[in-house]
Structure formats: C-alpha cells, structure tokens
Amino acid sequence: MAITAYLAEHYDEALTEFRAVRRMTGNHEVLAMMADCERALGRPDKALALTKDKHVHDLSEPTQMELLIVAAGARRDKGQTAAAIQMLEVPELTKRTRADWLPRLRYAYADALAEAGRTDDALVWFHRAAGVDGDGLTGAAERAAELEGLEFTDLDEDDTVLDDEYFEDETTDTDDTADVIDAADAADAADVAVAEVDDAADVDDADADETADVIDAVDAVDAVDADVDDAAGVDGAGGVGEDVGSDG
CATH class of the missing domain: 1.20.5 (Single alpha-helices involved in coiled-coils or other helix-helix interfaces)
Incomplete structure (x- = not known):
C-alpha cells in the first residue's frame, strides 16, 4: 500500500504507511522513500533529518545511494546547490556497475551542475549518465541534446x-x-x-x-x-x- 501510494504521488498516505511498515517490521530500507515523501511535501529539513538516521549505515548500497540523491535534492530545495554538488561527488560516481542507481546518481549530479551554471561539466555527466542508462529512464540523453542545442x-x-x-x-x-x-x-x-x-x-x-x-x-x-x-x-x-x- 505504501509503495502504491508513493507511485501514485499520494505522499501523505505513502509516508504514513512507510512509517507503519518500519515500526512493525524494523525494515529501515524504506528510509529513502520516506525522505523523498518529505521532500515532495515541501519539507526539505525533515527529509535531511531522515538522511542522518542512526540506521543509515545499516542500509544496502542501493538504498544509501537513493538516500544520497534525495539529500542532495533537499539541499537544492533549500537553495544550497553547491552543497548538493559536493554531496554527490562520491567515489560511486565512477564505479563500474550495472546497478539501477548509477544512472540516477550521475543524472542528479549532472542536473545539479547544470543548475549551478556549469554547463560543460553538466554535459559530460549527462552523457555519462546516458551511457549507463540502457532503458532511457533518466532522460539524460534528452538533457544532453538540449544543452548541445539539438532538438530531441x-x-x-x-x-x-x-x-x-x-x-x-x-x-x-x-x-x-x-x-x-x-x-x-x-x-x-x-x-x-x-x-x-x-x-x-x-x-x-x-x-x-x-x-x-x-x-x-x-x-x-x-x-x-x-x-x-x-x-x-x-x-x-x-x-x-x-x-x-x-x-x-
């Protein structure tokens, strides 16, 4: 129910259900989605507070990466784009993996660079994101084309x-x-x-x-x-x- 509500963008309902799941099962893997719900509801500070939860280090690598992306987004919501870029400059950006989080991490980094006006750097990372996004889920190729002045x-x-x-x-x-x-x-x-x-x-x-x-x-x-x-x-x-x- 929590995931269904989350995908339907019913973030209040999703957050309530995620909290119930975490309380009843002790499953902390829902932290990234909980933080994203807080951000979607216009509460970036609460989203950042969840990224500092004591159970963060116990999370799987995919959940930690998703939580990092949400945290950077919350920083950008607060107008702290430079801080968001710094948060995303992690070794995992250049990691060789087929994990689903890699194109999302690179896209988030490229998007933050574009917002900061670092167009050339952003173009490089949009291309790198597109290079590992075989299904085109992030739209990195389109963003790269836009920055190059091409019509996609x-x-x-x-x-x-x-x-x-x-x-x-x-x-x-x-x-x-x-x-x-x-x-x-x-x-x-x-x-x-x-x-x-x-x-x-x-x-x-x-x-x-x-x-x-x-x-x-x-x-x-x-x-x-x-x-x-x-x-x-x-x-x-x-x-x-x-x-x-x-x-x-």
Whole structure:
C-alpha cells in the first residue's frame, strides 16, 4: 500500500504507511522513500533529518545511494546547490556497475551542475549518465541534446510520420503509374482502332476495286456479246440475202 501510494504521488498516505511498515517490521530500507515523501511535501529539513538516521549505515548500497540523491535534492530545495554538488561527488560516481542507481546518481549530479551554471561539466555527466542508462529512464540523453542545442524528438513518432508520408507518396506514385498505364492502354486502343479503320478502309477500297473490276469485266463481256450479236446479225442478213439472191 505504501509503495502504491508513493507511485501514485499520494505522499501523505505513502509516508504514513512507510512509517507503519518500519515500526512493525524494523525494515529501515524504506528510509529513502520516506525522505523523498518529505521532500515532495515541501519539507526539505525533515527529509535531511531522515538522511542522518542512526540506521543509515545499516542500509544496502542501493538504498544509501537513493538516500544520497534525495539529500542532495533537499539541499537544492533549500537553495544550497553547491552543497548538493559536493554531496554527490562520491567515489560511486565512477564505479563500474550495472546497478539501477548509477544512472540516477550521475543524472542528479549532472542536473545539479547544470543548475549551478556549469554547463560543460553538466554535459559530460549527462552523457555519462546516458551511457549507463540502457532503458532511457533518466532522460539524460534528452538533457544532453538540449544543452548541445539539438532538438530531441520521439523516434517512434518520426517513424510513424515518415511511414505515413512514404506510403502516401507511394500511393500517389502508384496512382500516377496507373494513370500512365491507363493512358498508354487508351493510346494503344486508339491506335488499334485507327488501324482497324485503316484496314476496313483498305478492305472497302479493295472491295470497291474488285467490284469495279467485275463491273468492267461484265461491261467488257457485254460489249463482246454485243459485238458478237452485231456480227452475227450482219452475217445472217448477208447470208439470207445471198440465199434469196441466189434463189432469185
């Protein structure tokens, strides 16, 4: 219940529950969270008093480091930034460890340096904090980018925008390609139609030529027949005359 209230930022309730846990179980590992609740409630002096509890030296290393971070924050709340920086200059800053408290300790130190106007030093320690913060929980990389004058943006959002723009362009390109293909097909169809018309015209011309040839041939035959008929008439007439004449 204490941790749930603490994570929900219900610090009054969390502090009450942490005190109950400590009283009933003798577990002093809750001191760091208790001090942070006091600080969140605007009581930095009470937070600092908890960091001097007689059981502090019995705490585990992670809890001692968290308590140190809270104590430095309380000093900064009181306007004692230089004192906060001095408190955080401990050997653990350069310790080789994968402990969760290391990026938090380095971030707190870098943040205090930035508040003191020591921008170059702060930039170094923000980078060092980011170097051990594989999950990016402290935001050290963003702070370093800000100090360097860079704009740090969410990569997932950029990827989304990029994907949207890419696919929009791709769709447009696809549509344009389809239009070109349709235009080409239309042109091909037009060419085919023209060719068919030309072929039809050629066929018609051929048929007309053939019809004219047939008509000419028929006319020629008719002319020949007429000539034959005329010739036959003449010969027939002459023969009859001759016959008659001969009979006569």
